[in-house]
Amino acid sequence: MNAEFDFLYKQLCSFIPSSRLFLNANLSKYTSFKIGGNANIMVMPSDIRELNIICILCKKIGIRFYVLGRGTNVLVLDSGINGVVIKTDKLQTVKISGTYITAEAGASIQEIVNIALDNNFSGLEWACGIPGSVGGAVYMNAGAYGGQMSDIVKSVKVYDNGKATIISNQNAQFDYRHSIFEEKKYQHCVILSTILKLKKDEQKNIQNRITEFTLKRKQTQNVGYPNAGSAFKKPKEGYAAKFIEDAGLKGITFGGAAVSNVHSGFIVNLGNATCSDVTNLMDYISSTVYKKFNVVLIPEIKIFGG
Ligand SMILES: Cc1cc2nc3c(=O)[nH]c(=O)nc-3n(C[C@H](O)[C@H](O)[C@H](O)COP(=O)(O)OP(=O)(O)OC[C@H]3O[C@@H](n4cnc5c(N)ncnc54)[C@H](O)[C@@H]3O)c2cc1C
Numbered sequence: 119m120n121a122e123f124d125f126l127y128k129q130l131c132s133f134i135p136s137s138r139l140f141l142n143a144n145l146s147k148y149t150s151f152k153i154g155g156n157a158n159i160m161v162m163p164s165d166i167r168e169l170n171i172i173c174i175l176c177k178k179i180g181i182r183f184y185v186l187g188r189g190t191n192v193l194v195l196d197s198g199i200n201g202v203v204i205k206t207d208k209l210q211t212v213k214i215s216g217t218y219i220t221a222e223a224g225a226s227i228q229e230i231v232n233i234a235l236d237n238n239f240s241g242l243e244w245a246c247g248i249p250g251s252v253g254g255a256v257y258m259n260a261g262a263y264g265g266q267m268s269d270i271v272k273s274v275k276v277y278d279n280g281k282a283t284i285i286s287n288q289n290a291q292f293d294y295r296h297s298i299f300e301e302k303k304y305q306h307c308v309i310l311s312t313i314l315k316l317k318k319d320e321q322k323n324i325q326n327r328i329t330e331f332t333l334k335r336k337q338t339q340n341v342g343y344p345n346a347g348s349a350f351k352k353p354k355e356g357y358a359a360k361f362i363e364d365a366g367l368k369g370i371t372f373g374g375a376a377v378s379n380v381h382s383g384f385i386v387n388l389g390n391a392t393c394s395d396v397t398n399l400m401d402y403i404s405s406t407v408y409k410k411f412n413v414v415l416i417p418e419i420k421i422f423g424g
Pocket residue numbers: 150184185186187188189190191192206223224247248249250251252253254255256257258259260261262299307308309310339345346347348420
């Protein structure tokens with residue numbers, strides 16, 4: 119380990135317990151794809167005070183940090199991450215006020231769906247089965263079955279250079295699987311929490327919709343191998359999965375990576391896939407679909423590291 123990381127690790131050890139601080143963390147263990155190398159340091163702050171000190175130290179020492187939620191939409195480079203991974207798992211407080219839910223970034227989307235159901239709140243049914251965190255869902259503007267985060271986010275609290283700022287829904291510039299938080303000026307920011315605005319409904323109606331979407335997900339997404347959900351965004355011309363299938367690419371493999379035989383929009387890790395296998399396969403898919411249909415496929419998965 120080089121001197122900067124050594125120094126940072128020693129500083130972190132003074133206020134973060136070893137159960138939340140990891141040296142040379144193997145990120146394949148922390149991503150749904152089960153692919154990727156190590157991060158020099160991975161740390162899980164349990165409150166904003168700790169997060170603030172971690173970010174200040176990284177800035178002072180000149181080390182880049184990356185924010186990781188549940189790791190269900192990322193592909194980590196084989197060479198890993200030269201930097202610190204701040205994992206949000208321990209920021210999980212959820213509060214309810216009227217029909218508003220305030221959820222910290224590390225809370226799981228599934229937990230929020232369950233809380234909404236228990237409280238007879240509608241608006242999040244579409245999200246059942248999405249395996250990510252609240253922070254990741256806001257960042258990605260996650261969505262399914264006609265719903266998306268931007269429909270229900272009232273505001274987002276963001277840590278930016280020592281202070282917390284509130285960004286309104288409008289200023290978050292949500293678009294299809296996009297938010298302002300993807301942009302370069304937010305690279306050093308951490309989504310802390312969000313306020314979701316939901317509506318009252320009868321519990322049986324909410325439950326019915328959850329059951330319907332859960333069934334649909336089981337029928338279409340039971341791919342049986344590690345993956346990161348849809349590899350490509352939906353192009354305006356139709357569904358990425360349909361173009362991939364029509365191009366004859368269902369089931370093709372590159373090393374240990376394959377286009378799923380169940381859902382052509384998913385790339386799966388057959389067991390020993392590397393990041394390069396996945397990126398090479400994605401490049402091949404995009405160029406083939408473009409040549410055949412003149413349709414541009416844009417990756418939805420975020421490459422992490424470098
Ligand atoms: C089986 C499966 C099904 C899926 N189905 C869907 C679906 O139906 N719809 C859908 O939209 N997605 C789906 N996904 C993708 C993924 O679950 C969502 O995008 C989810 O919202 C990502 O959350 P995460 O916590 O895992 O984010 P991560 O994968 O950890 O991170 C994703 C991006 O968000 C950033 N990020 C995460 N947390 C923060 C934070 N607190 N502050 C700043 N940046 C942050 C990361 O830096 C990264 O760039 C699916 C994935 C799988 C594996």
